[in-house]
Amino acid sequence: MMRSSSRHDLLLAVFIILSLLLHLLLLYVVPADRLVRVSAPRKPVVVEVRPPQPSLRELDVPPAAPAEPRQKPAQRQAPVDRVAPRETAPRGDAPEDRRPVPPADSRPAATPAQRPVGDAGPAPSPEALDLGLSKTTQERLQKGWANKYRKDVQEGEAVWLDTEKDLLASFFKRFRDNIYQVWNYPRQAAERGESGVCLLRIVINRDGSVETADVLESSGYPTLDREAVAAVYRGASYGNLPSSFPKDQLTIMAYFQYRLSRGEMGRDIFGR
Structure with missing residues (x-):
């Protein structure tokens, strides 16, 4: 080993x-x-940096040379200056042609201060409205339409507004106040100068809601009639009927009047 x-x-x-x-x-x-x-060893690479060449800016552009004044005026295209002859028409034989036309008045016509149409403004109270109608209107309304519907009132089917004050005074006041707050004079009707009175039959339920509102007599203008009916519905509810009132429904006969006077608009609700 x-x-x-x-x-x-x-x-x-x-x-x-x-x-x-x-x-x-x-x-x-x-x-x-x-x-x-x-x-x-590698040879070094030499890079030559050239300074930037200045470029011409918009402000460095030399101004344009002023235009030389024209030595000769421009020649007219038309050989001769022409003046259009004044047009005349022969005088007619009508009488209005023989009268001289008066010069127009350059002053603006004075217009009365008008309330903007359609701006009903705050609802007026019944006491502030002028409920006085002309004698002719009162006679036409009371003797005409009142006599026509006297049978309904006598039989107890309807009552005129502002009657039965001992029993319905407070209810009628609410009824009128509510309608005045929502009742407007239609703008287009006022611009057309439409005014008048319409008679409505209004049926109120015991809870103060409106059962029906019908136009018995028209003002002559459907726009005014429709606005009166619409105001009745918009004003509801009018509160409960008095407990002492024996019926479940109250039928009211009422006039709705639209007035235009010197640019002022008026609205009235009244009975007999």
């Missing part, structure tokens, strides 16, 4: 010595520049 181990060590030492000799031989035979490649 001892001989085998020493023999291996001797062989290992021989191999190491041979390896060193081979490396020394290579270093001696092969040139150094072939073993290590040395890169040649």
Whole structure:
């Protein structure tokens, strides 16, 4: 065993010595520049920076040369100046042609201060309205329509507004106040100068709601009639009927009047 181990060590030492000799031989035979490649130094790149060239701005543009004055005036296209002859017409034989036309008055015509049409403004109270009608209107309304519907009132089927004050005074006041708050004079009707009186039959339920509202007599203008009926419905509810009132429904006969006077608009509700 001892001989085998020493023999291996001797062989290992021989191999190491041979390896060193081979490396020394290579270093001696092969040139150094072939073993290590040395890169040649690169030439530096030179970049030339040129200053920016000044460009012409809009303000640097040289001003235009002034135009030379024209030596000769422009020639006229027409050979001769012409003036159109004044048109005239023969005077007619009508009488109005013989009278001279008066000069128009340049001053504006004075117009009365008018209330804007359609602007009903705050609802007036019944006491503030002028309920006075002309004598002719009163006679026509009281003797005509009142007599026509007297039978309904006598039989107890209907009552005129503002009657039965001992029993319905407070209810009639609510009825009138509510309608005045929502009743307007139609704009287009006022512009057309429409006015008049219509007679309505209104049926009120015990809870104050409106059962029906019918036009018995027209004012002559459907727009005014429709607005009166619409105001009755818009004004509801009018509150409960008095507990002492014996019926479940109250039928009211009432006039709705539209007035136009000097640009002022008026609205009236009244009975007999």
